[in-house]
Amino acid sequence: MNNNPKPERFQTNISLIAHVQAETFRCYQSQEIKGKQVYLNTLAVCAANSYLNLIGWSTSLSQSDSWNPISQTMMDVADLHIPGYGKLECRPVLAGDTAAIIPPEVWSGRIGYIVVMLERDLKQAYIEGFARQIDRLELPLAQLEPMDQFPTYLSQQKRAEPHFTTELSSWMKGGLSHGWQRLEELFSPTMVMSFRSKLELPQSPASSVSESRVKLIKLGANLEHTI
Numbered sequence: 727m728n729n730n731p732k733p734e735r736f737q738t739n740i741s742l743i744a745h746v747q748a749e750t751f752r753c754y755q756s757q758e759i760k761g762k763q764v765y766l767n768t769l770a771v772c773a774a775n776s777y778l779n780l781i782g783w784s785t786s787l788s789q790s791d792s793w794n795p796i797s798q799t800m801m802d803v804a805d806l807h808i809p810g811y812g813k814l815e816c817r818p819v820l821a822g823d824t825a826a827i828i829p830p831e832v833w834s835g836r837i838g839y840i841v842v843m844l845e846r847d848l849k850q851a852y853i854e855g856f857a858r859q860i861d862r863l864e865l866p867l868a869q870l871e872p873m874d875q876f877p878t879y880l881s882q883q884k885r886a887e888p889h890f891t892t893e894l895s896s897w898m899k900g901g902l903s904h905g906w907q908r909l910e911e912l913f914s915p916t917m918v919m920s921f922r923s924k925l926e927l928p929q930s931p932a933s934s935v936s937e938s939r940v941k942l943i944k945l946g947a948n949l950e951h952t953i
Contacts, residue, residue: 735843736777736853736873744772745848754795767792767804770818770842773851774806781877784809792816802829805836811883812837817865819843819854825864833860837883841870 748768755761771792775785789807791797805813815836817826826841841854855870858879871879 734874736780738773738776738851738853740769740773740844740849740851744769747772751795751798755799760799763802764798766818766820766844767798767802767816769844769848769851770804770816771806773842773844774814774816774840774853777853778806778808778814783880801831803832805832808837808880810885811880812885814880815839817841819867821845823867825866828860828863828865830863836860838876838879839865840873840876841865841867 748765751768752761752765755764771787771790775787778785786807786809787793789809790805790813791801791803792805797803804816804818806816807813813836815828815832815838817828817839819826819841821843823843826839828839832839838856838858839860840856843852843854845851853873854867855872856876856879857865857870
């Protein structure tokens with residue numbers, strides 16, 4: 727006899743707003759099967775969004791591929807973007823299913839996968855559990871990790887913020903990133919003047935760069951290209 731209690735599931739009602747959004751996305755699809763897929767994916771993302779917000783995590787639906795009609799059409803995607811961490815895939819299943827389908831296009835580029843079980847009447851949803859990585863089409867629900875471990879796992883996925891803005895600011899002040907050189911260091915003064923005259927970039931007092939930067943990119947054994 728197994729005395730281990732079954733892990734508690736997060737339960738949430740599927741709001742009218744979620745259904746309206748799902749129907750809006752479904753209407754972009756011309757094929758009924760694709761439309762149903764998008765509808766269920768949207769409900770799963772909404773349920774996951776409610777769960778994460780409830781436990782104190784910020785999310786961004788607008789930065790999620792699942793909120794982009796073009797991405798919905800081209801892929802089977804149900805991601806939820808978590809700023810500073812990455813994309814969490816939220817796969818829907820219906821009550822009675824024993825496995826979730828994880829399409830190959832989302833086997834990478836995800837910080838994790840959670841499975842959302844939708845009641846057949848689509849009025850309630852349950853967060854069943856999560857997986858850290860996936861490399862197969864079917865994910866048995868019995869192999870999911872319990873959600874009480876998920877917040878700790880998620881907190882370990884924080885990624886460094888892009889440092890492009892810092893580098894750009896340094897560049898505008900005269901600093902050089904590794905690999906970039908001044909035009910004068912590569913070409914003759916005549917060629918530099920000719921190059922700059924062809925750019926004809928408008929400048930304003932608020933945003934101007936006094937010097938250009940170039941980098942040599944090797945295209946082949948005997949070829950180089952400058953950007």
